[in-house]
Amino acid sequence: xxxxxxxxxxxxxxxxxxxxxxxxxxxxxxxxxxxxxxxxxxxxxxxxxxxxxxxxxxxxxxxxxxxxxxxxxxxxxxxxxxxxxxxxxxxxxxxxxxxxxxxxxxxxxxxxxxxxxxxxxxxxxxxxxxx
Amino acid sequence: xxxxxxxxxxxxxxxxxxxxxxxxxxxxxxxxxxxxxxxxxxxxxxxxxxxxxxxxxxxxxxxxxxxxxxxxxxxxxxxxxxxxxxxxxxxxxxxxxxxxxxxxxxxxxxxxxxxxxxxxxxxxxxxxxxx
DNA sequence: TGTAACTATGTAATAATATAACAATTAAAT
DNA sequence: ATTTAATTGTTATATTATTACATAGTTACA
Ligand SMILES: [Zn+2]
Ligand SMILES: [Zn+2]
Ligand SMILES: [Zn+2]
Ligand SMILES: [Zn+2]
Numbered sequence: 478x479x480x481x482x483x484x485x486x487x488x489x490x491x492x493x494x495x496x497x498x499x500x501x502x503x504x505x506x507x508x509x510x511x512x513x514x515x516x517x518x519x520x521x522x523x524x525x526x527x528x529x530x531x532x533x534x535x536x537x538x539x540x541x542x543x544x545x546x547x548x549x550x551x552x553x554x555x556x557x558x559x560x561x562x563x564x565x566x567x568x569x570x571x572x573x574x575x576x577x578x579x580x581x582x583x584x585x586x587x588x589x590x591x592x593x594x595x596x597x598x599x600x601x602x603x604x605x606x607x608x
Numbered sequence: 609x610x611x612x613x614x615x616x617x618x619x620x621x622x623x624x625x626x627x628x629x630x631x632x633x634x635x636x637x638x639x640x641x642x643x644x645x646x647x648x649x650x651x652x653x654x655x656x657x658x659x660x661x662x663x664x665x666x667x668x669x670x671x672x673x674x675x676x677x678x679x680x681x682x683x684x685x686x687x688x689x690x691x692x693x694x695x696x697x698x699x700x701x702x703x704x705x706x707x708x709x710x711x712x713x714x715x716x717x718x719x720x721x722x723x724x725x726x727x728x729x730x731x732x733x734x735x736x737x738x739x
Numbered sequence: 740t741g742t743a744a745c746t747a748t749g750t751a752a753t754a755a756t757a758t759a760a761c762a763a764t765t766a767a768a769t
Numbered sequence: 770a771t772t773t774a775a776t777t778g779t780t781a782t783a784t785t786a787t788t789a790c791a792t793a794g795t796t797a798c799a
Contacts, residue, residue: 486747505785519750524786540671541728543756543785557732562718565726573718581712585731587693587704593733595696597672600716601688602724617776636756650779655757674756674785 485535491515492526493547496536502544502570532556539563539570541599550574557595558583564604573600616666622646623657624678627667633675633701663687670694670701672730681705688726689714695735704731 485493495511496503503511509523517523527545530536534556536545541563548556550572560573560582582596616624626642627634634642640654648654658676661667665687667676672694679687681703691704691713713727 488748520786522748540730562722562724571718575716575718578716582729585709587702587706587731589736591693591733591735593693593731595732596729597732598713598727598729599671600713600718600724601726601728602722604722605720619777651757653777
C-alpha cells in the first residue's frame with residue numbers, strides 16, 4: 478500500500494527517528510525515556526505517534542514482544558503484510574522480505590473462502606550467532 | 609509435537625475448562641474473574657496455568673489480542689505452528705488448520721538459511737457474518 | 740479574512756496486562 | 770525416608786496501554 482501520509486508531525490518524527498536508530502525493536506516506555514529530552518513527557522504522546530507510524534507502515538509492531546521496529550523493507554509497499562524472524566536466544570528481530578512468501582500468504586484462502594486484507598507472521602528460532 | 613504432559617494440575621484444569629467453554633478467546637483477567645469462585649484469587653495463579661497450557665498446546669495465545677483460545681484443531685499436533693483468522697469487526701477468531709499452509713511455513717527458510725522451530729500467523733479481515 | 744472542521748499536542752489520571760518474590764504444600768523420584 | 774521437583778497461595782509491584790479533557794495548530798473554503 479502506498480504511504481498514506483507524506484509529512485510526519487513533530488512528535489511522529491521524533492519517535493520514528495529514535496526507532497530508526499535502533500537496530501532492534503524498541504519498547505514504548507524505552508522510547509518514552511529516550512525522547513523525554515525532546516519534550517515528549519507522557520505515554521499518550523508516544524503511543525499516538527506509534528499508532529500513526531504503524532498505520533502508515535513506517536514501523537511495525539512485533540506483537541509477541543510488545544515492541545516496535547522500523548520498516549527497512551524497501552519493497553514493503555504493503556504495511557499490511559508483515560513477516561519477522563525472531564531469535565529466541567538474543568531476541569534479534571529481522572523483517573523477512575520474500576515476495577514468494579508474501580504472494581503465498583496474500584493469496585491464502587481459508588475453507589470458508591474468507592479473504593484477508595492483512596496478516597502478521599512471526600517465526601521463532603535460534604539465529605546463526607547464537608548457535 | 610506430542611503432548612508433553614498427561615495430567616493437568618487442579619488449577620490448570622480449572623483454567624482450561626473455562627477457556628474451552630468459551631467460543632472466543634478469553635483475556636487473562638476475564639478468566640481470573642470467572643475462576644474466583646473456584647478459589648483462584650490472584651493473577652499468578654491464572655498466568656501460571658496459562659503458561660503451562662500454552663506450553664503443552666492445549667491453548668494458544670492470540671498475540672495481537674492478548675487473549676487465549678482453546679486448541680480445537682485435533683490435527684494440531686504441533687503446538688509450535690499456529691495460524692488464526694481474526695475478524696476485525698466482530699473479533700471472531702478461528703484456528704486455521706491447513707496442512708498445506710503448515711507444511712509451507714514449517715519448511716520456509718529465510719535467505720540466511722535460518723531454520724525456525726516455531727511460528728505464529730495471524731490473518732485479519734472481515735468475516736462472512738460481518739460483510 | 741473568518742470560521743468551521745480536523746489534526747495534533749500536553750497533561751493527569753487510571754486501566755489493563757503481566758511478573759517478582761517468598762513461603763507453604765503436594766507429588767514424584769530415588 | 771529423603772530429597773527433588775512441581776504446584777499453590779499471597780502480596781506487592783512492574784509493564785503496557787488508554788481515557789479524558791483542555792489547548793493549540795492547520796486546512797478547507799465561504
Ligand atoms: Zn516492512
Ligand atoms: Zn540470536
Ligand atoms: Zn491448535
Ligand atoms: Zn465478523
